[in-house]
Amino acid sequence: MTTTDTGKTLRLASWAQNTAPSPMQDMLALTARPGLISFGLGLPNQELFPREAFAEASADVLRNKPHTLQYGPAGVAHTLKTSIVELMKGRGVTCTEDEIFLTTGAQQAINMLARLLLEPGGQVLTEEITYPGFLQVLEPFAPELLTVPSCPQTGMDVDAVEALLQAGKRPAFIYSITDGHNPLGSSMSREKREKLARLAREYGVPIVEDDPYGFLSYDEVSVPPLKALESEWVFYAGSFSKILAPGVRIGWLIVPEALIQKLSVVKESYDINTANWSQHSVAAYMESGKLAEHLQLLRREYSARRDTMLRAIEAYFPAETRAEKPSNGMFLWVELPDFVDVPTLLRDAVEHKKVAFFPGQAFDTPGNTKGKHGMRLNFSNATHEQIEQGIKGIGELIEAQRSK
Amino acid sequence: MTTTDTGKTLRLASWAQNTAPSPMQDMLALTARPGLISFGLGLPNQELFPREAFAEASADVLRNKPHTLQYGPAGVAHTLKTSIVELMKGRGVTCTEDEIFLTTGAQQAINMLARLLLEPGGQVLTEEITYPGFLQVLEPFAPELLTVPSCPQTGMDVDAVEALLQAGKRPAFIYSITDGHNPLGSSMSREKREKLARLAREYGVPIVEDDPYGFLSYDEVSVPPLKALESEWVFYAGSFSKILAPGVRIGWLIVPEALIQKLSVVKESYDINTANWSQHSVAAYMESGKLAEHLQLLRREYSARRDTMLRAIEAYFPAETRAEKPSNGMFLWVELPDFVDVPTLLRDAVEHKKVAFFPGQAFDTPGNTKGKHGMRLNFSNATHEQIEQGIKGIGELIEAQRSK
Numbered sequence: 144m145t146t147t148d149t150g151k152t153l154r155l156a157s158w159a160q161n162t163a164p165s166p167m168q169d170m171l172a173l174t175a176r177p178g179l180i181s182f183g184l185g186l187p188n189q190e191l192f193p194r195e196a197f198a199e200a201s202a203d204v205l206r207n208k209p210h211t212l213q214y215g216p217a218g219v220a221h222t223l224k225t226s227i228v229e230l231m232k233g234r235g236v237t238c239t240e241d242e243i244f245l246t247t248g249a250q251q252a253i254n255m256l257a258r259l260l261l262e263p264g265g266q267v268l269t270e271e272i273t274y275p276g277f278l279q280v281l282e283p284f285a286p287e288l289l290t291v292p293s294c295p296q297t298g299m300d301v302d303a304v305e306a307l308l309q310a311g312k313r314p315a316f317i318y319s320i321t322d323g324h325n326p327l328g329s330s331m332s333r334e335k336r337e338k339l340a341r342l343a344r345e346y347g348v349p350i351v352e353d354d355p356y357g358f359l360s361y362d363e364v365s366v367p368p369l370k371a372l373e374s375e376w377v378f379y380a381g382s383f384s385k386i387l388a389p390g391v392r393i394g395w396l397i398v399p400e401a402l403i404q405k406l407s408v409v410k411e412s413y414d415i416n417t418a419n420w421s422q423h424s425v426a427a428y429m430e431s432g433k434l435a436e437h438l439q440l441l442r443r444e445y446s447a448r449r450d451t452m453l454r455a456i457e458a459y460f461p462a463e464t465r466a467e468k469p470s471n472g473m474f475l476w477v478e479l480p481d482f483v484d485v486p487t488l489l490r491d492a493v494e495h496k497k498v499a500f501f502p503g504q505a506f507d508t509p510g511n512t513k514g515k516h517g518m519r520l521n522f523s524n525a526t527h528e529q530i531e532q533g534i535k536g537i538g539e540l541i542e543a544q545r546s547k
Numbered sequence: 548m549t550t551t552d553t554g555k556t557l558r559l560a561s562w563a564q565n566t567a568p569s570p571m572q573d574m575l576a577l578t579a580r581p582g583l584i585s586f587g588l589g590l591p592n593q594e595l596f597p598r599e600a601f602a603e604a605s606a607d608v609l610r611n612k613p614h615t616l617q618y619g620p621a622g623v624a625h626t627l628k629t630s631i632v633e634l635m636k637g638r639g640v641t642c643t644e645d646e647i648f649l650t651t652g653a654q655q656a657i658n659m660l661a662r663l664l665l666e667p668g669g670q671v672l673t674e675e676i677t678y679p680g681f682l683q684v685l686e687p688f689a690p691e692l693l694t695v696p697s698c699p700q701t702g703m704d705v706d707a708v709e710a711l712l713q714a715g716k717r718p719a720f721i722y723s724i725t726d727g728h729n730p731l732g733s734s735m736s737r738e739k740r741e742k743l744a745r746l747a748r749e750y751g752v753p754i755v756e757d758d759p760y761g762f763l764s765y766d767e768v769s770v771p772p773l774k775a776l777e778s779e780w781v782f783y784a785g786s787f788s789k790i791l792a793p794g795v796r797i798g799w800l801i802v803p804e805a806l807i808q809k810l811s812v813v814k815e816s817y818d819i820n821t822a823n824w825s826q827h828s829v830a831a832y833m834e835s836g837k838l839a840e841h842l843q844l845l846r847r848e849y850s851a852r853r854d855t856m857l858r859a860i861e862a863y864f865p866a867e868t869r870a871e872k873p874s875n876g877m878f879l880w881v882e883l884p885d886f887v888d889v890p891t892l893l894r895d896a897v898e899h900k901k902v903a904f905f906p907g908q909a910f911d912t913p914g915n916t917k918g919k920h921g922m923r924l925n926f927s928n929a930t931h932e933q934i935e936q937g938i939k940g941i942g943e944l945i946e947a948q949r950s951k
Contacts, residue, residue, distance in 0.1 A: 151751025153780075154719070155809065156666050162812050184618070192616045198609040205602040212596045212792035214588070247651055247796075251818040258687060262560050263667050279816035283662060315558070347555025376557075388616035390823035392651075405559065408566050412683035413817065414655040418825060419794035 158283045166275065166505045174499055180533040183499040185325060185385075185473055186524040191444060192388045193428070193437050200427035204420065211423040215416050223422055226429035227381070227395055234357060235367030236379070238397050244406045245417045249355050249382035249394035254280045255409045256316070256351050256378055256396070261286060266314040268307065270299050271511045274325045274353070277318055278508065289314055290508050295467045295476060298324060298331030301339045308346045316349045316378075321368050323356030323472020326506045326519035330470050333366045340373035348376070355382040355394075356472030358438060361446035365470070375399055383425055385473070386438060393417065393425045445473060445523050451530045452522045459538025461545070473523035476503075479516045483544055488518075488537065496536030562687045569683065570909045578903055584937040587903040589729060589789075589877055590928040595848060596792045597832070597841050604831035608824065615827040619820050627826055630833035631785070631799050638761060639771030640783070642801050648810045649821045653759050653786035653798035658684045659813045660720070660755050660782055660800070665690060670718040672711065674703050675915045678729045678757070681722055682912065693718055694912050699871045699880060702728060702735030705743045712750045720753045720782075725772050727760030727876020730910045730923035734874050737770045744777035751780070759786040759798075760876030762842060765850040769874070779803055787829055789877070790842060797821065797829045849877060852926045855934045863942030865949070877927035880907075883920045883945065892922075892944055900940030 174181035204211050224240040231238055246252040257280050261267065267281060268289040281288075289312055291303035299319060307314075319339070322330045331339070343350045352369045370379040382394040396406065410416065428434070449468070452475055456466050465478040479485065485502045492498045503517025525533065578585040608615050628644040635642055650656040661684050665671065671685060672693040685692075693716055695707035703723060711718075723743065726734045735743070747754045756773045774783040786798040800810065814820065832838070853872070856879055860870050869882040883889065889906045896902045907921025926934065 151748070153751070153753060155663055156669075156719075159663050159809055159812075162809065164808050164812065186618060189613060189617050192613060194609060194613055194616065197616070198606060201609065202602060202606055205598060205605065209593060209596060209598055212598065212601070212794035213593050214590060214788075214793045247818040247822075250816070254817055259559055259563050265560075276815060276819070279812065282816070315560075344555070347557070349557060384618075388824075389618045389819070390616035392818060392820075392822040392825075404568050405563055405566065408563075408569055408683065408686075411569050411680065412654070412686070413658055414651040414796060415680070415793070418651075418796040418822065420792075421796075421822060421825065 156283070158285060162282060166501075170499065170501065173493065178497055179493070180498040180525055180529045182520040182522070182525065182533060183501050184524070185521055187385050187389065187473070188444065188523050191441060193433060196431060196433050197388065197424065197428050200431060201424035204423045204427050208423055211419045213419060215419040215422075223426035223429060226426065230358075230434070231381075231397065235371035236397070237371075238374070241400045241403065242397050244396040244398065244403055244410070245422055246380075246394045246396060246410070247414060247417050248384055248389070248392040249353065249380045250276055250280075251413065252380035252382075252394050252396045253277060253351060253353055255406055255413065256380070257281060257284070258409050259402070259405055260349065261315045266312065267316060267318060268304065268312070268314040268348075269318040269508065271508055271513050272327060272503070272506045272517070273318065273508060274320060275505060277353070288508055290511060292513070293324070293327055293329065295327055295329055295465070295478075296332075297335055298327075298329045299335065299339070301335045301342070304339065305342055308342060308348065313346070314348060316351045317343065318351050318353065319369060320353045321357070322354060322365075323359060323469060323474065325356070325472070326474055326501065326503070326517075327476045328467060328469030328472060328474045329476075330366065336366060336369055336372055340369050340377065343376040344373055350377045352377050352379045354379060355385050357381075358386050359441060359445060359473065360471045361442055361449065362470045370397060378402075386434070386441065387425065387428065391421050391425060393421055448522045448525070448527065448530060449475065451527045452520060452534060455531050455534035459535045461541060473521055475520040475522055477518045477520060479518065479541065480545075481516060483516060483541055485516060485518060488540055488544065491540050492537050496533070496540065498533035498536050500537070560687070562689060566686060570679065570905075574903065574905065577897065582901055583897070584902040584929055584933045586924040586926070586929065586937060587905050588928070589925055591789050591793065591877070592848065592927050595845060597837060600835060600837050601792065601828065601832050604835060605828035608827045608831050612827055615823045617823060619823040619826075627830035627833060630830060634762075634838070635785075635801065639775040640801070641775075642778070645804045645807065646801050648800040648802065648807055648814070649826055650784075650798045650800060650814070651818060651821050652788055652793070652796045653757065653784045654680055654684075655817065656784035656786075656798050656800045657681060657755060657757055659810055659817065660784070661685060661688070662813050663806070663809055664753065665719045670716065672708065672716070672718040672721040672752075673912065675912055675917050676731060676907070676910045676921070677722065677912060678724060679909060681757070692912055694915060696917070697728070697731055697733065699731055699733055699869070699882075700736075701739055702731075702733045703739065703743070705739045705746070708743060709746055712746060712752065717750070718752060720755045721747065722755050722757065723773060724757045725761070726758060726769075727763060727873060727878065729760070729876070730878055730905065730907070730921075731880045732871060732873030732876060732878045733880075734770065740770060740773055740776055744773050744781065747780040748777055754781045756781050756783045758783060759789050761785075762790045763845060763849060763877065764875050765846055765853065766874045774801060782806075790838070790845065791829065791832065795825050795829060797825055849927050852929070852931065852934060853879065855931045856924060856926045856938060859935050859938035863939045865945060877925050879924040879926055881922045881924060883922065884949075885920060887920060887945055887948055889920060889922060892941065892948065895944050896941050900937070900944065902937035902940050904941070
């Protein structure tokens with residue numbers, strides 16, 4: 144790609160030669176346009192960050208714990224681990240500090256697990272429609288993807304998983320966004336969770352459970368994550384990005400203790416250790432005991448926005464539109480009628496209605512087109528007024544496409 | 548490694564099955580022992596962190612820039628990039644903001660470049676004695692290492708590099724710690740820099756220049772980094788860890804602009820984006836203009852400690868000992884007489900003298916034993932009294948080994 148006057152060309156690793164710029168990055172640049180209503184990215188609501196409490200916690204840390212500006216053992220802020228043990232208890236997961244590894248956000252957690260489990264060219268089992276940031280993790284491994292369909296209400300098709308395992312497939316791991324699926328918004332039914340956990344154990348295939356949205360639950364009763372059902376074969380990745388603030392980049396893994404040392408090796412090669420200062424700032428915030436109340440606030444605010452968006456879809460989108468009400472997270476998946484050309488809709492929405500969303504095809508695994516008529520709408524980042532206005536605008540553009 | 552009651556065993560990727568725990572991690576645990584004098588790790592001096600100025604900068608950011616707790620485009624805090632452009636000017640490097648990519652420390656910068664440039668099983672050119680954290684980065688690629696010797700005064704044997712290239716070798720990249728080499732303490736001579744930069748261009752082989760120590764320069768005149776001599780084929784990695792504080796985890800890459808988009812893809816798959824909050828905190832500290840004075844302080848303090856350590860080695864180590872005076876960084880490399888069993892010396896030093904150092908063999912590339920009689924001594928982290936006491940203690944143990 145770079146050619147000098149000596150005529151030499153820089154060789155990149157083969158995976159990197161044709162890798163495309165990320166649609167998420169493009170969207171992030173797009174949504175920086177002033178006045179744009181964005182349902183595009185999975186952004187938590189900036190107005191709701193517990194900024195003062197966090198600033199207090201962080202100032203305290205710098206005042207009283209100068210060692211937090213130093214290097215530290217990889218992934219260790221014991222007080223933060225203790226807070227995470229407590230936090231997980233509320234989800235029905237029993238674990239100890241020794242099974243927790245702190246990471247630079249959940250994305251790194253997933254990346255580290257892939258690094259540890261996957262051979263170049265190895266197999267991974269995932270859904271046909273899934274988080275593109277996970278596919279980016281896999282890209283340099285050039286893996287063989289085994290995919291299964293998903294149900295918008297009950298999540299991953301676990302019978303299809305079973306069929307693959309029965310047919311002799313043994314992927315390096317199964318990737319599951321169990322709650323508040325990105326992009327589908329679905330949460331897996333209890334029955335499916337139980338069966339999937341059993342399959343993992345029975346066939347000795349680990350599950351990587353990616354759970355940034357599990358704590359954003361809007362129903363009275365929520366179903367425990369896979370990790371609560373199977374502690375040994377489920378490797379759980381959690382994150383403070385959606386429940387506290389993403390700018391801090393702190394996440395965690397819960398894995399069998401035997402894996403912790405292996406993770407340390409990967410971690411050191413990635414970024415030495417998770418920022419000590421950030422770890423301890425989050426730890427201090429957690430110790431203040433304010434997270435529970437903050438989570439209540441987020442649940443209240445986000446579920447109200449979700450309901451506003453569903454009402455607006457009902458009012459302004461064609462009757463043939465299908466949209467499920469998500470019990471968790473920050474995404475609504477909408478299936479539009481077949482006549483809608485979604486990429487054109489996005490272009491027109493940005494140009495003429497100043498509103499952005501993510502076209503469903505961005506979430507298709509390679510070779511799959513199930514997301515063609517879908518769109519992912521984020522409901523956490525916009526105001527009620529913006530939601531009403533934005534959905535109305537998109538609805539008008541859909542009607543215009545119909546009449547063509 | 549994990550076997551369940553169903554008799555299933557967890558399969559790790561093959562590189563991970565036999566990977567050893569990192570000696571750095573072991574050392575970090577060891578040096579946490581109360582009362583231990585550590586020359587082991589490459590720790591900057593905690594007492595010298597500009598804690599108050601940084602706390603002020605960080606509090607300002609949280610007060611005035613709430614968006615810094617949000618996600619942000621990968622590697623972008625424009626004001627920080629502008630400060631880095633200025634900082635690099637002082638080293639003779641001309642670059643623009645568009646060539647800078649912010650990372651979660653220099654370790655991640657190196658890791659990202661390896662990811663971008665190296666195929667599994669590909670070739671990398673490095674010195675026989677080098678930074679183990681770099682070898683950890685390479686481990687999952689199972690690369691073929693091409694190694695060249697190093698001179699303790701003038702650095703990497705560039706004639707040997709030329710010979711390999713002339714013989715037709717085309718490594719994915721050449722790895723160079725040009726200033727304050729870890730562990731050798733050496734800084735490459737101007738002549739060698741010029742030749743190495745020329746070779747990179749001539750043969751179209753990029754150089755990854757790992758430069759965490761370049762700003763810690765103790766001579767009146769310092770030689771510019773490779774990046775200043777060859778802007779297109781040298782990819783430069785810098786870090787705030789040694790000049791500000793490692794607990795913040797902020798580093799940077801300077802690469803041809805054409806590579807920035809590729810780096811964004813890797814970055815997003817690694818940890819989405821470098822912590823916005825930390826980036827902007829460092830940016831605010833840089834804007835305060837206090838770094839120049841802080842660097843003067845570090846240079847004064849660290850060079851005085853280096854001199855104390857050299858005097859102590861002169862006084863307490865055998866006459867056959869060889870130690871060069873490093874012009875940069877935080878490490879002294881010591882070649883001990885052949886009769887010294889270095890691992891035993893370390894064990895005894897920790898047990899009987901409460902002092903730790905890093906045995907040279909920890910820095911040997913696989914199959915090489917040149918570090919066998921070497922030791923790496925860090926001089927930035929201890930007080931003058933500790934340096935005197937620690938070196939005296941090690942000297943006594945060496946004499947005891949001689950009389951055996």
